Amino acid sequence: MASTPVEQEPAARRGRPGYDQQSVLTIAVDVFNRHGYEATSMGVLAEQLGISKSAIYHHVPSKGDxxxxxxxxxxxxxxxxxxxxxxxxxxxxxxxxxxxxxxxxxxxxxxxxxxxxxxxxxxxxxxxxxxxxxxxxxxxxxxxxxxxxxxxxxxxxxxxxxxxxxxxxxxxxxxxxxxxxxxxxxxxxxxxxxxxxxxxxxxx
CATH class of the missing domain: 1.10.357.10 (Tetracycline Repressor, domain 2)
Known part of the structure; x- marks a missing residue:
């Protein structure tokens, strides 16, 4: 069974100015919890982040990721x-x-x-x-x-x-x-x- 050390944070990945992967992930989790994962589109995430959908892909390949x-x-x-x-x-x-x-x-x-x-x-x-x-x-x-x-x-x-x-x-x-x-x-x-x-x- 795969395991991530308790102290390890999700890996940071540089993207557009103002965000890194961790900050995008934190906001995405909040949106998933409020609206449900399936009901949350990349468009909704982009709106919450204040960036374009294409900009999200600089941080993570997909919603599933x-x-x-x-x-x-x-x-x-x-x-x-x-x-x-x-x-x-x-x-x-x-x-x-x-x-x-x-x-x-x-x-x-x-x-x-x-x-x-x-x-x-x-x-x-x-x-x-x-x-x-x-x-x-x-x-x-x-x-x-x-x-x-x-x-x-x-x-x-x-x-x-x-x-x-x-x-x-x-x-x-x-x-x-x-x-x-x-x-x-x-x-x-x-x-x-x-x-x-x-x-x-x-x-x-």
């Missing part, structure tokens, strides 16, 4: 969390908590990009490939939940796939209401989710 770059940025961050030492070393429940905290960090840092990922319908090859990477991420988390059940650090009467779906259903809902820069910090959000989830999972 913009989508691919955006999804790589979201998925690369999530996939990198699973390779960190906190997710690979130690007891399974501690590794699971690390993944939960890391996922929330990626979501809050790359909120528009993750929002776009979560709204995919799988109508294009790029979308289907991204959805498969997301399913692979979910499977790895489910395996981690199962390992925590096996070692006896969390409850064993719940199906690991159910736990994973409920856990990430909770985390993914953050894209609908979380406001970066507001009174709720990303760190406090992670603390609250971990407390809510693990108080219900740990043996008493």
């Amino acid at each position: 913009l989508l691919r770059l955006a999804l790589d940025h979201a998925l690369g961050g999530l996939e990198a969390v699973l390779t960190e030492s906190g997710a690979t070393e130690g007891k399974a429940d501690a590794r699971l908590e690390h993944v939960v905290r890391g996922t929330i960090a990626v979501l809050t840092e790359r909120l528009p990009f993750v929002t776009l990922l979560l709204r995919l319908r799988g109508n294009t090859t790029v979308e289907r490939e991204a959805l498969e990477r997301r399913r692979s991420f979910d499977r790895q988390v489910s395996a981690l939940v199962d390992a925590a059940r096996t070692e006896g650090s969390i409850r064993s009467d719940l199906d690991p796939r159910t736990i994973t779906r409920l856990l990430f259903g909770t985390i993914n809902s953050v894209v609908e209401w979380y406001k970066p820069g507001g009174p709720l910090t990303a760190e406090k959000l992670a603390d609250d989710v971990v407390t809510m989830v693990f108080d219900g999972l740990h043996r008493r």
